[in-house]
Amino acid sequence: xxxxxxxxxxxxxxxxxxxxxxxxxxxxxxxxxxxxxxxxxxxxxxxxxxxxxxxxxxxxxxxxxxxxxxxxxxxxxxxxxxxxxxxxxxxxxxxxxxxxxxxxxxxxxxxxxxxxxxxxxxxxxxxxxxxxxxxxxxxxxxxxxxxxxxxxxxxxxxxxxxxxxxxxxxxxxxxxxxxxxxxxxxxxxxxxxxxxxxxxxxxxxxxxxxxxxxxxxxxxxxxxxxxxxxxxxxxxxxxxxxxxxxxxxxxxxxxxxxxxxxxxxxxxxxxxxxxxxxxxxxxxxxxxxxxxxxxxxxxxxxxxxxxxxxxxxxxxxxxxxxxxxxxxxxxxxxxxxxxxxxxxxxxxxxxxxxxxxxxxxxxxxxxxxxxxxxxxxxxxxxxxxxxxxxxxxxxxxxxxxxxxxxxxxxxxxxxxxxxxxxxxxxxxxxxxxxxxxxxxxxxxxxxxxxxxxxxxxxxxxxxxxxxxxxxxxxxxxxxxxxxxxxxxxxxxxxxxxxxxxxxxxxxxxxxxxxxxxxxxxxxxxxxxxxxxxxxxxxxxxxxxxxxxxxxxxxxxxxxxxxxxxxxxxxxxxxxxxxxxxxxxxxxxxxxxxxxxxxxxxxxxxxxxxxxxxxxxxxxxxxxxxxxxxxxxxxxxxxxxxxxxxxxxxxxxxxxxxxxxxxxxxxxxxxxxxxxxxxxxxxxxxxxxxxxxxxxxxxxxxxxxxxxxxxxxxxxxxxxxxxxxxxxxxxxxxxxxxxxxxxxxxxxxx
Numbered sequence: 042x043x044x045x046x047x048x049x050x051x052x053x054x055x056x057x058x059x060x061x062x063x064x065x066x067x068x069x070x071x072x073x074x075x076x077x078x079x080x081x082x083x084x085x086x087x088x089x090x091x092x093x094x095x096x097x098x099x100x101x102x103x104x105x106x107x108x109x110x111x112x113x114x115x116x117x118x119x120x121x122x123x124x125x126x127x128x129x130x131x132x133x134x135x136x137x138x139x140x141x142x143x144x145x146x147x148x149x150x151x152x153x154x155x156x157x158x159x160x161x162x163x164x165x166x167x168x169x170x171x172x173x174x175x176x177x178x179x180x181x182x183x184x185x186x187x188x189x190x191x192x193x194x195x196x197x198x199x200x201x202x203x204x205x206x207x208x209x210x211x212x213x214x215x216x217x218x219x220x221x222x223x224x225x226x227x228x229x230x231x232x233x234x235x236x237x238x239x240x241x242x243x244x245x246x247x248x249x250x251x252x253x254x255x256x257x258x259x260x261x262x263x264x265x266x267x268x269x270x271x272x273x274x275x276x277x278x279x280x281x282x283x284x285x286x287x288x289x290x291x292x293x294x295x296x297x298x299x300x301x302x303x304x305x306x307x308x309x310x311x312x313x314x315x316x317x318x319x320x321x322x323x324x325x326x327x328x329x330x331x332x333x334x335x336x337x338x339x340x341x342x343x344x345x346x347x348x349x350x351x352x353x354x355x356x357x358x359x360x361x362x363x364x365x366x367x368x369x370x371x372x373x374x375x376x377x378x379x380x381x382x383x384x385x386x387x388x389x390x391x392x393x394x395x396x397x398x399x400x401x402x403x404x405x406x407x408x409x410x411x412x413x414x415x416x417x418x419x420x421x422x423x424x425x426x427x428x429x430x431x432x433x434x435x436x437x438x439x440x441x442x443x444x445x446x447x448x449x450x451x452x453x454x455x456x457x458x459x460x461x462x463x464x465x466x467x468x469x470x471x472x473x474x475x476x477x478x479x480x481x482x483x484x485x486x487x488x489x490x491x492x493x494x495x496x497x498x499x500x501x502x503x504x505x506x507x508x509x510x511x512x513x514x515x516x517x518x519x520x521x522x523x524x525x526x527x528x529x530x531x532x533x534x535x536x537x538x539x540x541x542x543x544x545x546x547x548x549x550x551x552x553x554x555x556x557x558x559x560x561x562x563x564x565x566x567x568x569x570x571x572x573x574x575x576x577x578x579x580x581x582x583x584x585x586x587x588x589x590x591x592x593x594x595x596x597x598x599x600x601x602x603x604x605x606x607x608x609x610x611x612x613x614x615x616x617x618x619x620x621x622x623x624x625x626x627x628x629x630x631x632x633x634x635x636x637x638x639x640x641x642x643x644x645x646x647x648x649x650x651x652x653x654x655x656x657x658x659x660x661x662x663x664x665x666x667x668x669x670x671x672x673x674x675x676x677x678x679x680x681x682x683x684x685x686x687x688x689x690x691x692x693x694x695x696x697x698x699x700x701x702x703x704x705x706x707x708x709x710x711x712x713x714x715x716x717x718x719x720x721x722x723x724x725x726x727x728x729x730x731x732x733x734x735x736x737x738x739x740x741x742x743x744x745x746x747x748x749x750x751x752x753x754x755x756x757x758x759x760x761x762x763x764x765x766x767x768x769x770x771x772x773x774x775x776x777x778x779x780x781x782x783x784x785x786x787x788x789x790x
Contacts, residue, residue: 049065049066049067050064050065050066051063051064051066051088051091052064053078053079053082053084053088054082054084054085055082056081056082056083062078062082064092066095069092069096069099072096072104072107072108073104076104076107079092079108079111079112079115079116080111080115083115083117084116084117085116085117085119085120085123085126086117086118086123086126086127086130087126087129089108089109089112089130090109090112090126090129090133092108093108093109093112093130093133094133096108097137102137105137106134106137109130109133109134109137110134112130113130113131116130124168124169125172127168128165128168128169128174128175129174131161131162131168132161132162132174132178134161135157135158135161135165135178136158136178136182138157138161139155139158139178139181139182139185141154142154142155142158146343146345148345151345155186158182159182162175162178162179162182171199173200176196176199176200177196177200177209177210177213180192180197180200180210181193183196184216184217190220190221193213193217194214194217197214198210198214201214206233208234208237208238211231211233211234211237212231212234212245212248215227215228215230215231215234216248219248219252219255222255224252225252225256227248227252228249228253228256231245231248231249231252232249235249242273243268243269243270243272243273243276244269244276244278246266246268246269246272246279247265247269247276247278247279247282249265250262250266250269250279250282253265254282254286259286262282263283263286266279266280266282266283266286267279267283270283277310277313277315277316278315280302280303280305280306280309281302281303281306281315281316283299284298284300284302284306285299285319286299287299288300288319288323299323300323303316303320303323307320312339313343314340314343314344314346314349315340315349317336317337317339317340317343317353318337318349318352318353318356320332320336321333321336321337321340321353321356324336325356325359325360325363330360330363330364333357333360334360336356337353337354337356337357337360338353340352340353340356341353341354347380347381347382348380348381348382350377350380351377351378351380351382351385351388352385354373354374354377355373355374355377355381355385355387355388355391357369357373358370358371358373358374358376358388358391361373362374362391362394362395367395367398370391370395371395371399374388374391374392374395375392377391378392378408383415384415386411386412386415386416389412390408390409390412390421390422392408393405393406393408393409393412393425396408397425397429402429406426406429406430409426410426413426418448420449420452420453423445423448423449424445424446424449424456424458424459424462426441427442427443427445427446427449427462427463427466430442430445431466436690439469442466443463443466443467446459446462446463447463449463450463450478450481455489457482457490460478460479460481460482460485461482461498463478464476464479464482464501465501468501468505472509473509475505476506476509479498479501479502479505482498483498483502493525493528493529494525495525495529496522496523496525496526496537496540496544497522497540499518499519499521499522499525500519500522500543502518503516503517503519503522503544503547503551506518507550507551507554512551512554512555515551516551519544519547519551520548522540522544523541523545523548526538526540526544527541542568542572545564545567545568546564546568546575546577546578549561549564549565549568549578549581552564553585561581561585562582562585565578565581565582566578573605574605576602576605576606576609576611576612579598579599579605579612580598580599580602580611580612580615582598583595583596583598583599583601583602584615586598587615587619592619592622592623595615595619596616596619599616599619600612600616608639608641608642610636610642610645610647610648613633613635613636614633614636614647614648614651617629617630617632617633617648617651618651620632621651621654621655621658626655626659629651629655630652633648633649633655634648636648637649637652644683644687646684646687646688646691646693646694649683649694650681650684650691650694650697652680653676653678653680653681653694653697654677656674656676656677656680657677657697657700657701657704660673660674660677660704674701674704674705677701678697678698678701680697681694681695681698681701682698685698690721692721692722692725692728693727695714695717696718696725696727696728699712699714699715699718699728699731700731703731703735703738708735708738708739711731711735712732712735712739715728715731715735716732719732726752726755726756729748729751729752729755730749730752730764730767732748733748733749733752733767733771734767736748736771737770737771737774740774742774742775743775745771746768746771746772746775749764749767749768749771752764753765753768762788765784765785765787766785766788768784769781769784769785769788772784
C-alpha cells in the first residue's frame, strides 16, 4: 500500500486490489486524467499532495491547485497520522495563494487570494495548531499582509523556542528587524542562518548586503551582493544593489558599470519595478524623457508597493517638469506625495515648486516645511521658505524667513542672493541690519563675482539711509543708482527706465526732507511729463502745497490723482484730511466712508481710524445730550475695534480705544491701554501726550509736567505750541506759576 516515489515514478494503489498504477514523473499525463484516477481509486491523501507538488515543479500551477482543492473532499484519510498530510495539503495550498497574492497587482484579486489563504490556515489551525511548518507558513503570511508584523514575530519566536536554529524563522526575524530599522539585529539573524547552513540561497547574502548598506559598510555590502550573484547569476536584487553602489561612485567607469548591471537585471526580469525605476532615473540624467516615462509607467503598473509607486510617479513628475508640462508634473508630484513614505521628501519639493508656479504660496510653504522637517538645515529648502515667508502678512512667518536666511548665509557666506533676500526681509524691522546685509552682498558682487552693483540694490540702500536720516549717504546712493540705470539701459531700456523713474521719485522725497522743495517740485513734474499716470507724484505735489498752506492748490493736485484712479484710497484720504483740518467733519467723514464702501478697501485701517477720530472729536464739543454722547463713544470705539480685529498690533487704534475710555471716565483703564501702546513703541508722540493728560486728570501734576517736557524734547526739539500750552496748564495746576508764565511767554501767548 505504500506509494512513495520510487526513482522517477510514483505508484497509485488500485482500489480493492493489490495492483498499482505507476506514473513516470518525467512524463506526467494531463492533470485532469490524473485527478480522475485519484478520485476513482480513492488514493491516500499523501499521494495527492506529492503529485500536486510534481505538477507545481513542472510549472503547471492550475493542475497543482485542482489536485489540492479536490483532495480536501475526495482523498482517502483511512491511515495512521493522516492529520500531518492534511496539514501539508492545507498549508501548501495556502502558501501558494499567499505567493500569488504577493505577485498580484489587482487589489480585489489580491484580497480574494488572501481570503482563500486565511480560510485554509484557519482550517489547519483546528487540526494541529502548533505544527512547525504551519506556524512558519502563517508567520510569512502575516509578514506579507503588511500590518501583522507583531503576530509574525510571535510565531517565529514560538518556533525558535523549540528549534533555535530554524532557518526560516531566523530569516523571518531578520526581515522584521530590518523593517523596524534594527539593521544590526537583522544582520545578526542573517549571519546565524548562514552559520547554521552555509549553503543558504543567494537571497540571504542579498539581505545581508542591504543591512551593510544601511550600516554604511559599503565594502561589505559590495562583497555580499557579489557573492549573491555568484550563487545565483539571476538574482535581480543583488544586481540592482551592485548597480546602485557603482552609480553612487560617480566616476565615468562606475556609472557605465552600473548601467550595464541594471540592463542585465532588466534582461532577467523586465517587469521588476525596482529595476525599471532605476533605469528611469538613469535616462532622466541622459535627458531621454520618453524612456523615463515608458519605464516609470511600466514600473508603476507592475507593483502595489507604495514606496515603489512613489518613486515611479516622482520620475514621471520630474520628466514632465523639466519639459515644462507643469499640469502633468503637478498631477504626478501630487500622486507621489500620496504614496511616499515619511523619509521620501523629493516629491514634496517638486510639488512645492509647482504650487509656486501656480501662485499658491500657502500650499507651497506646507510642502517645503515637510521637506525641512525631514531634512533640517537643507540649504535650498531654507532659501525657498525664506523667500516665501519674506513678504508674509504674519510677522511670525517673516521672523521665520529671517531665521532661515541667516542660517543660509552662515552655511554659504558667498551666496549673494541669500544676503540680498535677508536684507529685504530685515528692511521691515532692522534697518541697520538690512544695511549691513546689503553691504555684504555688494562686497561679494564687487570682490568675488566682479560684477557691477545693480541699480535696485543701490536704490534700496539709499532708501534705508533715508529712513535713518543719513540724507547725504541717501543722496549719494540714489545718484549712483541713476547712473547705473543709465548704463544698464543699453541692455533693457524698458526695465531700467522703470527703475530710474522709481529712484528719481525717491530722490525727490529726499529733497523734500532736506527742505529743498524747488528741486523736489522739479523732479516730480519731470516724472509726470514722461509718466502722466504716476499717481504718487500728484499726491506729493499736493502734500507740498498743503504744507505751504495752499489748501486749494493741494486739493487740485489730489483731484488730479483721482482723474487717473478715481478709487485711489490715498488721494481720498488726503482730501478727507484737508476737510478735517478745517473742522469740516461731515465732508471729511464722507471721503473716508467712500473708501470703506469699496470691496478692495473695506478694511482700510487708516480710514477706519480716521472715522473713529471724527467721532472722537465730536466728544470734545459741548454736548448736553448724554444718549448722543454715548452713541458717539460707541461709534468711535467700534471703528478702532474693527481695526484691532484685523491687526491686533495697530497702535493708533489701541490709542483711540484709550481715548474713548478716558472720555467715559475710565481713567485707570485708559492709562493701562496707553501704557501698553507706549511699551509697544516709544516713537508715537500721541500716546506720550495722552499719558500726560491722564496724569493731569489724576492730579499727578509733577509726573504730567515731566511727560510733557519729555515729549517736547523727544519729538519737537523743545518747541511745539500745542504741547507747550498743555505744559503751562500742568504748571498752573500744580501751583508753579512762574514756570507757567515762562512757558506761555516762549509760546508767545
